[in-house]
Amino acid sequence: MIGHQNRDQLEFFICGSLRDLVPDDHVLARVDQVLDLGWLAEDVADLYSAGTGRPGIAPKAAVRLMLAGFLLGIVHDRRLLREAQVNLAIRWFAGYGLHERLPDHSSLTRIRQRWGAERFRRIFERTVQSCVAAGLAKGEVVHVDASLIRANVSWESLAVRHVDAMSDANGDVPEDPEADLQVKHSKKTGRYKKVCVTDPDASMATSGRNRRLEPCYKQHGVVDDLCGVIVEVEVTTGEANEGDHILDRLDTAAATLGGPIKVATADAGYAYAKAFGGLEERKIDAIIPTKAEPIRSKVPLRRFKFDPRHDLVKCPRSKILRPKKAKISHGRFFVTRVHDCAGCNLAALCLSPSRKTRAVVIVHDYPALLRARRRRERWGEKENRLYRRHRWRSEGFHGEAKTWHGPARAVRRGLENMRIQAFLTAAAVNLKRLAAAFLALLLHFLAASRQGKLFSPSSALLRYLKRRVVASIFHPMAQSIGSVP
Known part of the structure; x- marks a missing residue:
């Protein structure tokens, strides 16, 4: 019925x-x-x-x-x-x-x-330290990646920044008006750049050339290779360059883990000379595929040989390029002399019609970049395996977080609120990892106890459990393990 x-x-x-x-x-x-x-x-x-x-x-x-x-x-x-x-x-x-x-x-x-955000960072760091104490993270191999988070603003809140004056805020006339005009008319930095009125901290960015620019934040994450524990997370504006933040993130992760990092993997977005140089200084092996050199001239930069010992550059015809006093933020100019290029048979290809000398830019830590390119050509099975793990470890974390825990779109506005959201999301993911590991240990104990292999609290597995897990976290459950029938 x-x-x-x-x-x-x-x-x-x-x-x-x-x-x-x-x-x-x-x-x-x-x-x-x-x-x-x-x-x-x-x-x-x-x-x-x-x-x-x-x-x-x-x-x-x-x-x-x-x-x-x-x-x-x-x-x-x-x-x-x-x-x-x-x-x-x-x-x-x-x-x-x-x-x-x-x-x-x-x-x-x-x-x-x-x-404030720093106290929520301490909550996140506590989860990392608990995972380290439980043996879920060692920090020997970490994976670094970044992901864009769409800002919580509408398209109607975007405005085009208008630049009319040729002088700066102090009224000073720029030294190079033509170069300054090009900057002001650039789509990235000039009068055509869109800004968000309701959330000024969000900046226009995109994850692909075939996708439009959107107001975004960028979440930088460092994931441990062993069990996927997030050991470091930080949020910046969307237009921040990943290569500018990898060293800071790794330093913070090493401080949280309490030990040095041995291997770091990342995608080609981090393949900058300053990143390779900083990793070498920290004695961290970099598993990062180098970028293909952009060829903007018929005689590209790779044809020029840099001599770091004597601080000189040799062109394909063995002419010397010496450093120029004028410096740029990411490197230095090396220039030939006029009479060296006057009778050169490559001058028609090497020089532009308006120049009489050849100038090249050597970025800081350029030798580290050359060494990284040579190492990339010698990658073996170990390096390829670690780079494959990078794809589903680090990118898997961002995918998991966006699918199940909310960061597909910003919940609130402002960089401080976004940092809090990132810390709580990473803490939630780490707690899930910790709970899953504890459940696996408990099920293993119960299975062994039913077979008559484990009864007393002094058994090897129980000692292992108490040794590997933080006592303050597992104390209530660890006390009851000895009484499980």
């Missing part, structure tokens, strides 16, 4: 915990086993008055609410608090009972503004 369900639910009052109603395999239940925020109240105590005003939201409850939103893909505060009204798992995870009133969504905004 057809069953009938009584929807009156008169037996509303029951005795028990909300935890009993949350499935054990729920992501919040699994993350709760590895999340430790006992240090947070002391860390933010200086931001609150000891005896003045009404009690605020508990710091642990606020962070747990934010993390629950990112773990479940509910990244907007209004929607999160609306969902928490009826979602027992979120209520239990944040520590709110059925009879307790949830905070207003604006309270989370004020907490972010009061704490």
Whole structure:
């Protein structure tokens, strides 16, 4: 016969915990086993008055609410608090009972503004250190990559920057009016460049030449090779160059990991001489494919030989190019003498019609770039395997985050808010990695105990578990392992 369900639910009052109603395999239940925020109240105590005003939201409850939103893909505060009204798992995870009133969504905004991005960075760094203590990250091999995040603005908020004056803000006339005019009329830096009125920190950028420019931020991430733990993350404006940030990100990642990094992989977007030079100084092996040299002349730069010992450049006809006093930000000019090029049989190909001497630009750390090109030609199976892992480790993190945790589009505006979003997203991903590893260890213990191989807390596996995992995180579960039948 057809069953009938009584929807009156008169037996509303029951005795028990909300935890009993949350499935054990729920992501919040699994993350709760590895999340430790006992240090947070002391860390933010200086931001609150000891005896003045009404009690605020508990710091642990606020962070747990934010993390629950990112773990479940509910990244907007209004929607999160609306969902928490009826979602027992979120209520239990944040520590709110059925009879307790949830905070207003604006309270989370004020907490972010009061704490600042650096305190959320410390929350993220704590998850990294927990993963290191659990053996999920070693820092020996890391993968570096960046991804664009669409700003939370409309197309109607874009405006074209208008440049009319030939003088700068101080009224000074530029030394080279013709060059200054070219800069002001450039589509990237001049009068045709679009700027965002509602979110000035967002800048126009694109991920491909066949795609249009959009107001974006750029998220830089460093992922450990062992289990995909995110060891460093930072956000910049969309037009920031990846090569300018790789060294800073690796330095910060090494400080968080507590040890040196041995190998770093990245795509060709990071193949700059300054990046290779900085990696050599840090004794980090670079698995980065070098870019093909752009050929803008019939006699390209690769035909010129740079001698770093004597600081000279030789042209294909063995004429000497000496450094010029005028310097540029990324390198130096080397120029020939007029009489050297006057009788050269390559002058028709090498020189432009308006010049009598040949000038080339040698970028800083150019020898490191040449060494990287030679190493690229000698890549073996090990290097190719690491570069293949880079594609699904680092790019996989950005794909996972954008698909499940919200960074496909910015939630809020401003660089500071974007940094907080990136830190919470990376912390949520790391907690998932930590919870999955702990569950695997626990299942292995249960399987061994059923076979009669493991009963006492002094067994080898239990000692391994206590040694490899942070005691403050796994202490409640580690105590109960010895009593598992």
